[in-house]
Amino acid sequence: MADEIALLCSKIGGAVDNYFFMRDTPFHQDELRTLQGLFPTIRALHDLNQRLILNALGESQFLESGFPDFECFAIDDSNGKESYVSNTWQQLVGQSIALSDAVKLARQDQPGDPRVVGNVHVISEHLGADFPPAPNGRITFVVQRPMASSSLVLSEVVEHLFCDRLTQREVSICHLALRGFPSASIAQQLGIAVGTVKNHRKSIYRKLDITTERELFLLLLNSIGAQE
Numbered sequence: 001m002a003d004e005i006a007l008l009c010s011k012i013g014g015a016v017d018n019y020f021f022m023r024d025t026p027f028h029q030d031e032l033r034t035l036q037g038l039f040p041t042i043r044a045l046h047d048l049n050q051r052l053i054l055n056a057l058g059e060s061q062f063l064e065s066g067f068p069d070f071e072c073f074a075i076d077d078s079n080g081k082e083s084y085v086s087n088t089w090q091q092l093v094g095q096s097i098a099l100s101d102a103v104k105l106a107r108q109d110q111p112g113d114p115r116v117v118g119n120v121h122v123i124s125e126h127l128g129a130d131f132p133p134a135p136n137g138r139i140t141f142v143v144q145r146p147m148a149s150s151s152l153v154l155s156e157v158v159e160h161l162f163c164d165r166l167t168q169r170e171v172s173i174c175h176l177a178l179r180g181f182p183s184a185s186i187a188q189q190l191g192i193a194v195g196t197v198k199n200h201r202k203s204i205y206r207k208l209d210i211t212t213e214r215e216l217f218l219l220l221l222n223s224i225g226a227q228e
Contacts, residue, residue: 003022003023003025003026003027004020004021004022004023005020005021005022005027005032005035006019006020006021006217006218006221007019007020007021007039007042008178008180008217009042009043009046009180019042021035043180072086072088072089072092072093072141072142072143072144073085073086073089073139073140073141073142074086074089074093074139074140075127075134075137075138075139076107076134076137076138076139076140077134077135077137078134078135078136078137080107080138083134083137084134088142089142092142092144093142096117098117099117099120099122099142102115102116102117102120102122103115103122103124103140103142105122106122106123106124106140107124107138107140114155114156119144120142120143120144121141121142121143122140122141122142122143123140123141123143124138124139124140124141125138125139125140126138127139154175154178154179155175157220157223158171158174158175158178158220159171159175160223161219161220161223162174162208165207165208166204166207166208169190169200170200170203170204170207172190173186173190173197173200173201173204174204174216176189176190177201177213177216178216178217178220183197183198183201204216
């Protein structure tokens with residue numbers, strides 16, 4: 001293999017879908033520009049697929065979520081009222097005080113940061129204004145994993161990979177950047193100026209001895225490969 005391109009599409013719950021384009025000869029600049037131009041369309045289709053799944057769930061059209069690792073979840077509306085809960089959620093959450101407390105705390109945390117209770121991960125995400133069936137609401141997952149599971153949570157991988165080389169703020173920016181958020185969105189989520197995000201990015205690249213976001217993705221992919 002002479003060259004490859006990795007396309008990472010973040011999913012609800014902090015997981016990531018990875019798509020790889022590999023071939024025996026290097027990609028040319030015009031081909032790279034074509035692929036870059038296609039990325040917004042691919043990402044939009046990826047997001048639309050998740051919206052359609054949740055919309056169908058909200059209308060009780062089927063029981064399968066389409067998120068194979070995340071079958072236990074609840075959707076809250078913008079007022080914090082549950083608008084949908086899966087059957088597994090009803091069976092699992094509420095049986096353990098520690099798990100119920102973890103759910104409450106996860107709903108207050110930064111999106112994608114997991115709360116861990118034994119072998120259970122609780123992950124909560126905000127939903128967009130155009131995200132049915134709960135605009136500006138929230139979705140919370142409870143994921144049961146064996147203690148030695150190979151399933152990875154992006155925030156955990158980023159924290160493990162960079163915690164000894166970057167500040168906590170820089171780690172947070174790396175996490176959001178690797179999930180596909182642009183600088184303006186990162187700034188909004190962290191409550192800082194766009195210029196501050198750009199300065200942090202420069203510091204991150206200097207400390208990691210890289211020059212592009214592509215190299216940051218490669219560091220992540222190499223780390224995931226090593227863990228597997």
